Amino acid sequence: MLAAPRSDDEIPAFAAALDRPGLVDVHTHFMPEAVMEKVWAYFDRVRTPDGAPGWPIHYRADPARRLATLRGFGVRAFTSMIYAHKPGMAVWLNEWASEFAADTPDCAHTLTFFPEPGVDRYVAQAIEAGARVGKVHLQVGSFDPREALLQPVWARLAAHGIPVVVHCGSGPNPGPHTGPGPFGEVLAAHPDLVAIIAHMGATEYSEFLDLALRYPFVRLDTTMAFSAFMERIAPYPRAALDTLAAHPERVVLGSDFPNIPYPYAHQLDVLVGLGFGDDWLRAVCYDNGARLLGVAPPDSGSTFA
Numbered sequence: 001m002l003a004a005p006r007s008d009d010e011i012p013a014f015a016a017a018l019d020r021p022g023l024v025d026v027h028t029h030f031m032p033e034a035v036m037e038k039v040w041a042y043f044d045r046v047r048t049p050d051g052a053p054g055w056p057i058h059y060r061a062d063p064a065r066r067l068a069t070l071r072g073f074g075v076r077a078f079t080s081m082i083y084a085h086k087p088g089m090a091v092w093l094n095e096w097a098s099e100f101a102a103d104t105p106d107c108a109h110t111l112t113f114f115p116e117p118g119v120d121r122y123v124a125q126a127i128e129a130g131a132r133v134g135k136v137h138l139q140v141g142s143f144d145p146r147e148a149l150l151q152p153v154w155a156r157l158a159a160h161g162i163p164v165v166v167h168c169g170s171g172p173n174p175g176p177h178t179g180p181g182p183f184g185e186v187l188a189a190h191p192d193l194v195a196i197i198a199h200m201g202a203t204e205y206s207e208f209l210d211l212a213l214r215y216p217f218v219r220l221d222t223t224m225a226f227s228a229f230m231e232r233i234a235p236y237p238r239a240a241l242d243t244l245a246a247h248p249e250r251v252v253l254g255s256d257f258p259n260i261p262y263p264y265a266h267q268l269d270v271l272v273g274l275g276f277g278d279d280w281l282r283a284v285c286y287d288n289g290a291r292l293l294g295v296a297p298p299d300s301g302s303t304f305a
Contacts, residue, residue, distance in 0.1 A: 001272075001277070001278060002014065002017050002272060002278050003017070003272075004268065004272035004273060005265040005268050005269060006265065007265050008073065008263050008264055008265045010265060011023075011073040011074060011264065011265050011268065012072070012073065014268060015073070015074030015285075018278075018285055018286060019282070020282060020285070020286035020287070021076050021286070022074040022075060022076035022286070023073065023075045023253060023285050023286060023289075024075070024252075024253060024285070024286050024288075024290050024295060025070075025075050025077075025078045025079070025253050025254060025257065025289065026079055026133070026165060026196060026221055026252050026253065026254050026289050026292060026293065027079065027081060027165060027196075027198060027221050027223045027254025027255060027256055028070065028075075028079050028254075028257045028258075029081045029082075029257070029258065029259055030063065030066070030079075030081075030100060030104075030107065031080060031081075031082045032096050033063070035082075035093075039259060040057050040060065040259070043055040043056075043057055044057075054261075055261045057258065057259055057260075057261070058258065058260050058262060058263060058264075059257060059258030059259075059260070060258065061258070066257075066258050067104065070257060071106070073264060075106075076106060076286075076295065077106055077107075077108060077293050077295045078106065078107055078108070078257075079107065079108050079133055079135070079165070080104075080107050080110045081110060081165060082094075082096070082097050082110055082111075082112045083112050083136055083137040083140060083141065083167075084112050084113065084114040084141065085137070085140045085141045086114070086141075087114055088116070089114065090111075090112050090113050090114045090116075090119070090122065091122050094111050094112065094122065094125075097109060097110045097112075097131075098126070098129050098130070098131070101130070108132045108133045108293045109129070109132050109133070110132075110133050110135060111123060111126035111127070111131040111133075111134045111135075112134060112135050112136060113150075113153055114136075114141060114143065115143050115144075115147040115149040115150050116149065117149070119149055119153055120149075120152040120153050120156060123153050123156060124156060127156070127160055127162060131162065132162065132293060132294060133162065133163050133292070133293060134163070134165065135165045135167075136164065136165075136166055136167070137167040138166065138167060138175060138178055138182070138183070139167055139168075139174070139175035139178050140167070140175075142175055142176060142177070143177060144176075144177040144182060145166070145177065145182050145183050145185075145186045146182055146185050146186060151189070154186055154189070154190045155190060157194070158190045158192040159192075162194065163195070163196055163292045163293075164194065164195055165196040165198050165221065165254075166183060166198060167198040167199065168182070168183040168198070168201070168208075169198070169200075169202045169203060169205075169208060170203050170204060171230075172202075172233060179204055179207075180207035180208055180210075183197075183211075184211055187214075187215050187218065191217075192217060193217060194217045194219075194292070195215075195217065195218045196219045196220070196221050196252060196254075196292070197211070197212065197218065197219070197220050197221065198221055198254065199221070199223045199225060199230075200221065200223075200251075201220060202224070202225065202230065202234050203233075203234040205225075205234075205236050205237055205240060206237050206239075206240050209240055209243060209244065209250075212247075212250045213243075213247065213250065218250070219250055219251065219252050219292070220251050220252070221251075221252050222251060222252070222253055222254050222255075222271060222284065223254035223256045223267075224255075224256055224260065224267070225270075226270040226271065226273070226274065227262060227266055227270055228262070228266070228270075229261055229262055244274075245274070245276040245277075245280065248279070248280040248283040248284055248288075249283060249288065251283070251284045251288065252284060252288040252292060253271075253286075253288075253289055255267050268285070271284065271285070
C-alpha cells in the first residue's frame with residue numbers, strides 16, 4: 001500500500017511511488033489577481049461559531065509562488081478554474097485564461113460561460129483558440145443550467161469532447177439551481193457531455209454518484225471530499241464507499257488549490273486512508289485526469305482513450 005503523505009514535503013515521494021509521471025489535478029484556481037483577491041476576501045469573511053477564521057487560505061501567495069508550489073508537489077497538469085457569476089464576465093476571463101495557458105504550458109487552457117446572448121459564439125471561439133476544459137459554478141452564478149441559451153453550448157462541448165467542471169452540488173450553501181435535479185436534466189438531454197462534478201457533488205454525494213454511473217462520460221472530482229474540514233460539514237455517506245471503490249474510473253483528483261484551508265497533502269492523505277488500494281489511487285491521481293486533459297500516458301503502458 002502506498003504511504004500517505006503526512007506533510008507537503010512528502011508529496012513528491014508519494015507522487016513518485018505512484019509509478020506515474022506525477023499528479024494531475026483537474027480543479028485548481030488561477031485567475032486574474034483582482035478576481036482572486038475578491039475570492040479570498042469572501043473566504044476571509046467566513047467565521048466559525050466562536051468568531052475564529054473559518055476558511056483560512058493556506059496558499060495565499062503571488063501567482064509565481066503558487067505555480068512553483070504546485071509544480072514542486074509533482075503536479076504535472078492542472079487547470080485555471082475561472083467562472084463567471086454575471087453577464088459580461090466570461091469573454092474577458094476566457095481571454096485571460098488563453099494568455100495564461102500560453103505562458104503556462106502545464107496548465108490546461110480553461111474556458112467559462114454564462115447564460116447570456118452570444119454565449120455559444122464565444123464558447124466556440126474559446127474552443128477554436130485551444131481551450132481543453134471548462135468550468136461553471138451554478139451556486140455562485142445562480143443560474144439554471146437548463147436555460148435555452150446554454151443548450152447549444154452543452155451540445156458543442158459534448159461534440160468536441162471538452163470536459164467541463166460543474167459545481168452543481170449544494171455545498172457549501174445551496175443555490176436555486178443546485179442539486180442533482182437541474183444538472184441531471186442537462187445530462188439527460190446531452191448524455192455524451194464530459195462532465196466533471198466538482199466536490200463529488202457535495203452535499204448530494206450519493207445522487208451524483210448515481211449520475212456518474214448512469215452516464216458514461218461523467219466524473220466526480222475529489223475536491224475537499226473526505227477532508228476533516230468537509231467531513232465536519234457534510235460527511236461522505238459510508239454506504240456509498242463500496243460503490244466508489246469499485247469504480248475508480250469515475251473519480252479524478254481535484255484539490256481547490258490554492259483556496260483550501262489545509263495543506264495539499266491532506267487531500268492525498270485522506271484518499272489513501274480510504275483503503276481502496278494502489279491501483280485506485282493511480283487511476284484517480286493521474287490516469288483519469290491525464291485522459292481528460294490530454295496529457296501523455298505514462299511509460300508504464302496504461303491505455304488512454
